[in-house]
Amino acid sequence: MSTTTPTAQQNPTYSEAFQSGVREEMKRNEHIFILGTDLVERGGHFAQVKGIAQEFGQDRVKDSPISEAAMVAAGLGSAMYGCHPIIDLNFIDFSLGAMDEIVNQAAKIRFMFNRPVPIVIRATSGVALGGAHHCNSLESLFAHTAGLSVAVPSRAYDVKGLIKTALRTPDPVVFLMHKKLSGVRGEIGDENTLIPFGSANVVKAGKDAAIITYGYTTVTAQKAAQTLAEQGIDVEIIDLRTLYPLDTDTINETVQRFGRVVVADEAPMFGSITAEIAATASEANFKYLKGPIVRIGGARAPLSANPQMSEAAIPSVAGIVDAVKKVMSY
Amino acid sequence: MSTTTPTAQQNPTYSEAFQSGVREEMKRNEHIFILGTDLVERGGHFAQVKGIAQEFGQDRVKDSPISEAAMVAAGLGSAMYGCHPIIDLNFIDFSLGAMDEIVNQAAKIRFMFNRPVPIVIRATSGVALGGAHHCNSLESLFAHTAGLSVAVPSRAYDVKGLIKTALRTPDPVVFLMHKKLSGVRGEIGDENTLIPFGSANVVKAGKDAAIITYGYTTVTAQKAAQTLAEQGIDVEIIDLRTLYPLDTDTINETVQRFGRVVVADEAPMFGSITAEIAATASEANFKYLKGPIVRIGGARAPLSANPQMSEAAIPSVAGIVDAVKKVMSY
Amino acid sequence: MTTDKTWGKKILRDMLLIRNFEETADKLTLRGKVPGGMHNSSGQEAVAVGVMSALDPKDVIATTHRSHHHTIAKGMPVDIVMAELFTKATGCSGGRGASMHLADVENGHFGGNGIVGAGVGIAMGAAMGIKQMGHKKVAVGFVGDGGMNTGRTWEAVNMAVIYKLPFILIVDNNQYAVETFVERVTGGNDIAKRGAGFGLPSYTIDGQDVEEVHRYTKEARERALAGEGPSFINALTYRYYGHNVGEKGQYRTQEEIADWRSHRDPIDRFSAKLISEGALSQGEYEEMIASVAKEIEAAVDFAEKSPLPDVSTILDGVDSGLLGVRK
Amino acid sequence: MTTDKTWGKKILRDMLLIRNFEETADKLTLRGKVPGGMHNSSGQEAVAVGVMSALDPKDVIATTHRSHHHTIAKGMPVDIVMAELFTKATGCSGGRGASMHLADVENGHFGGNGIVGAGVGIAMGAAMGIKQMGHKKVAVGFVGDGGMNTGRTWEAVNMAVIYKLPFILIVDNNQYAVETFVERVTGGNDIAKRGAGFGLPSYTIDGQDVEEVHRYTKEARERALAGEGPSFINALTYRYYGHNVGEKGQYRTQEEIADWRSHRDPIDRFSAKLISEGALSQGEYEEMIASVAKEIEAAVDFAEKSPLPDVSTILDGVDSGLLGVRK
Numbered sequence A, B: 001m002s003t004t005t006p007t008a009q010q011n012p013t014y015s016e017a018f019q020s021g022v023r024e025e026m027k028r029n030e031h032i033f034i035l036g037t038d039l040v041e042r043g044g045h046f047a048q049v050k051g052i053a054q055e056f057g058q059d060r061v062k063d064s065p066i067s068e069a070a071m072v073a074a075g076l077g078s079a080m081y082g083c084h085p086i087i088d089l090n091f092i093d094f095s096l097g098a099m100d101e102i103v104n105q106a107a108k109i110r111f112m113f114n115r116p117v118p119i120v121i122r123a124t125s126g127v128a129l130g131g132a133h134h135c136n137s138l139e140s141l142f143a144h145t146a147g148l149s150v151a152v153p154s155r156a157y158d159v160k161g162l163i164k165t166a167l168r169t170p171d172p173v174v175f176l177m178h179k180k181l182s183g184v185r186g187e188i189g190d191e192n193t194l195i196p197f198g199s200a201n202v203v204k205a206g207k208d209a210a211i212i213t214y215g216y217t218t219v220t221a222q223k224a225a226q227t228l229a230e231q232g233i234d235v236e237i238i239d240l241r242t243l244y245p246l247d248t249d250t251i252n253e254t255v256q257r258f259g260r261v262v263v264a265d266e267a268p269m270f271g272s273i274t275a276e277i278a279a280t281a282s283e284a285n286f287k288y289l290k291g292p293i294v295r296i297g298g299a300r301a302p303l304s305a306n307p308q309m310s311e312a313a314i315p316s317v318a319g320i321v322d323a324v325k326k327v328m329s330y
Numbered sequence C, D: 001m002t003t004d005k006t007w008g009k010k011i012l013r014d015m016l017l018i019r020n021f022e023e024t025a026d027k028l029t030l031r032g033k034v035p036g037g038m039h040n041s042s043g044q045e046a047v048a049v050g051v052m053s054a055l056d057p058k059d060v061i062a063t064t065h066r067s068h069h070h071t072i073a074k075g076m077p078v079d080i081v082m083a084e085l086f087t088k089a090t091g092c093s094g095g096r097g098a099s100m101h102l103a104d105v106e107n108g109h110f111g112g113n114g115i116v117g118a119g120v121g122i123a124m125g126a127a128m129g130i131k132q133m134g135h136k137k138v139a140v141g142f143v144g145d146g147g148m149n150t151g152r153t154w155e156a157v158n159m160a161v162i163y164k165l166p167f168i169l170i171v172d173n174n175q176y177a178v179e180t181f182v183e184r185v186t187g188g189n190d191i192a193k194r195g196a197g198f199g200l201p202s203y204t205i206d207g208q209d210v211e212e213v214h215r216y217t218k219e220a221r222e223r224a225l226a227g228e229g230p231s232f233i234n235a236l237t238y239r240y241y242g243h244n245v246g247e248k249g250q251y252r253t254q255e256e257i258a259d260w261r262s263h264r265d266p267i268d269r270f271s272a273k274l275i276s277e278g279a280l281s282q283g284e285y286e287e288m289i290a291s292v293a294k295e296i297e298a299a300v301d302f303a304e305k306s307p308l309p310d311v312s313t314i315l316d317g318v319d320s321g322l323l324g325v326r327k
């Protein structure tokens, strides 16, 4: 757990924070390169690598054909060879075309062949516009896969600090950036600010109950906290920042301290990572629980392109407020 | 929940039970066909369709090139057109090459376009010999995907009854047969014995505690039950038979009755379906719990080809015995 | 060859309808009316209309993220298409799909797709279904030039060949995938040669000549119906607008766009031909343009006035519930 | 062309070593010594040895489920290979991999693979790494004829072409994928033509002629080092045994097998050539056979006597732990 307040440096967007971290690490390590579609001119769909090709050249930022399997394979083989590639899959939905390369190959090679596979698979994730093929929440699948780590930053500071860590570590990382956060500005750390994976961030301290969450739901939870505050309930919010490794120390400590815990995310709830968190935390801290850990998550349904339907399928401020009230009722 | 004892009919193997169910349904519905590698002569890697090509002809049993994405796409498009294909992926590990077709397409089309997609994706699954690329347990991933149902039969009777249901239902089903059970003989039902999805089977009644499980772990659990019986502990064993839909009635009733529950499977435990079961059952039945639901599952590691290492990575009889003793200690 | 007058007018009107639809929808998207945005197909009308005019209405298509033109050419009323773009309840997918997920499976439109290349496999599968059932139909899969580098495309092509499926693959080759020029990412730079390598009759054709597109498709369809298997048609075309509405990349020159627009526009070419052959008068042409405009206006009106989908339905239709107990 | 004597003997011995390894391992598998079984490459020695003899030891390879021959030809000592088949701690993958997952990444062997086609992508990636680092090496991806229908293969080929990677794809084309004859499932039935469609120099060659394999590989390697990009070599060969040990399918005739064995065996052909050219005496040949047998016997002995891996290590090496807190 960390409660570091970001040190002021500038006020870039969430996407620019990614650029900043990647730039610094590319200067440090000449073997980092980026491969993905439409990166050179466009700078990626979310401007996440804008200007980097111009600065580092097209040997280090490569425009790819639409070949997700080959992109990951290229990353994998070159990582085994000694490079540290960032494979930019644009939307995580497209990783479904590269699952063998990710799950069977990249994740397993260190274990099988004792060879590091330093590869970052970056993509936007989360529910936004775009409908069923652009809003999959696949994070629980990656977190379930031995050999992969999963970052799910919710603010500029964490994006930069986590990508820097990922780029200094010889392991495969799935780096998921939430679409709805791309333009959100925030402070970022300096060249030496690395955030270790498995360290949650206390977004807001509280004294009555806790919400454990990540990604965009951190924002929804903060809004819910305001509503709750007006009703006299002071809720703590934990942003996990990475789903594997999980910061189980902070989770356990939080469950023990409050005994009233909500776990929230926007992935379809059946089988989501919130189940892992709730099940493991309940098992480890049963006697501290004042009542069951309550989960809130996405509907078991594909996402619709219609914004109202899509909104209705994920946790709302009111939904989180209700969940917290439920744990407060114990 | 059902406790029907299979009515004697013959004593086929688990693989032959699949043949039997498929044969009967192929006679009933001329639009069922099977597509996969090496089905015609070899009858599939586990003899699961042995003789069917000879009986029904090569229009209805097709040998495929090694093109998992196209196999599922062929199934998907033809299912939308009105067929009821069985896509035989051989090992579920190979489904990683068809994930877009399964998760983005087959699972979502009914919701998006209001069109049924009656497709069965069959494969062997589970931990056995073969190592890292032949032992993935991907069931939690499929169960997490809205639009998919997942069958995980543990005995011949259930194989036949479930495949018959799958072949009469206009929805995508992932049908996972455990490699280590292929040759196990057992009774099967007759032409009219259909097992609804979402109905667990009480493999063994007990009075002290319950083990909720599925697939091969049902066998391990039965061995554990014997050891426990010798020590005076009478454990009930629930075989879920399908992971989606889950038989939540039986799960809730079991948790309420015993208050001492172990959930077990052999998938890597972090993020496995056992988390969903434990989390949801804890939340719904908290006041009945005598202590936390205990999970036992596979190691967070790729599977090794070495049989001892592979064995050590999944729940053993002793491990399940210990887990049950733990819940008995509350 | 002179063009049949009635046929020619129908073809021209379809292309005009698509063009007006796209230009109208583009503006509406900029005004925030189309959630998630859209991919404009202006310039590519001849591929859609040329192909569809050679098909039977009962033939099956499956397509891409850029599919308004295919969908309208396939016969979906423009008001239903527009309503779907607006994500209204009256849209073809009830507002669940928007621009990328137009479909009408009942009538052989097996859907646009958010995933590059996915429509090829779905159409191939439909062709397998057609063959299994012994029907006399074909299935057409549309894909962009970008989709030529996606493995799933070639798996599907191969499968169509070995099972001799009644399948036609149309590359709606507008030469760019987002901002990436086809020649930069396409090894060998000869797409039809790739098709030939997989053993099916493969052609690169002028996708701005609606009659050429029609002719090649018709022949492919005849081969398919005769049991001769699939065909591969790489239709060279061009999109006038950015990849998605609002995109203004620097990856191609204004001259290039102007050149395609002024010298190879499929509507201008075909209308000029009809007029020069006496099949169409200038007056008739202007009337046609006006009638198309009216139709699109009505579609916008329909879309605007249509109700939004009921959010309480978000769990409806995920599955049939018939497999067993659902809770 | 006459063969260099020293070189020829080395080549011949390598092929004999592989053949003896396979026949020995096959029997041991039937006796239950090889967990998970194995895929015998007997008959395919010339592809492995022909390719590897044209490479530098530091070049990279990545291969398939059937890779003993590639692995031995690449230079891994047979005792280490055999120990891995036995899943012993002394095996190249510490017993984690067995027959399908032989590897020695440090020495450029990027692994066998349980997934058809996966080695192609890995080798392509290695070639990208080589190019990024400015090294003078090549990476070779092996794949079977069955892997020609897997989409990932063609994605990787295309990527190698457009980035001009120092990559060579070798189709170890034994004409069957399990029980499926290549012609039944390969649209167009001309694998090199597919390669050509993706824009790289593509050849179908006699995979039973070790010198031909060597020559084509050498030329491909030279092109790659000269910055001319990848090459595609479809080497026709044959496997004498079933797909996996124990398999006795009816999908091919005994005559076909006998024909390949008696008329096109790569070892017989090459030894006869060396003897006829006076580069090898019958006595030397017999000595060679005997020395190979001894080497394999010793390997079996080593494997038998080696310890099993420590089961307490099953969680070791999944990741580095460096990313952060691990619990």
Ligand SMILES: Cc1ncc(C[n+]2csc(CCOP(=O)(O)OP(=O)(O)O)c2C)c(N)n1
Pocket (backbone or CB within 6 Å): A037, A066, A068, A090, A094, A097, C039, C064, C065, C066, C114, C115, C116, C143, C144, C145, C146, C147, C148, C174, C175, C176, C177, C178, C243
């Ligand atoms: C598998 C996959 N990868 C990437 C994308 C993102 N994407 C959407 S459209 C597109 C370009 C497609 O180009 P092309 O196939 O030529 O079609 P066009 O847009 O030109 O009609 C890309 C990369 C996607 N939708 N699916």
Ligand SMILES: Cc1ncc(C[n+]2csc(CCOP(=O)(O)OP(=O)(O)O)c2C)c(N)n1
Pocket (backbone or CB within 6 Å): B037, B066, B068, B090, B094, B097, D039, D064, D065, D066, D114, D115, D116, D143, D144, D145, D146, D147, D148, D174, D175, D176, D177, D178, D243
């Ligand atoms: C993606 C995938 N699909 C299916 C299999 C099962 N399988 C293993 S080997 C094999 C046949 C491969 O044939 P080929 O590529 O010709 O290689 P060969 O066995 O002849 O060396 C198949 C289908 C697999 N391992 N991976």
Ligand SMILES: [Mg+2]
Pocket (backbone or CB within 6 Å): C144, C145, C146, C172, C173, C174, C175, C176, C177, C178
């Ligand atoms: Mg294009």
Ligand SMILES: [Mg+2]
Pocket (backbone or CB within 6 Å): D144, D145, D146, D172, D173, D174, D175, D176, D177, D178
């Ligand atoms: Mg083969």
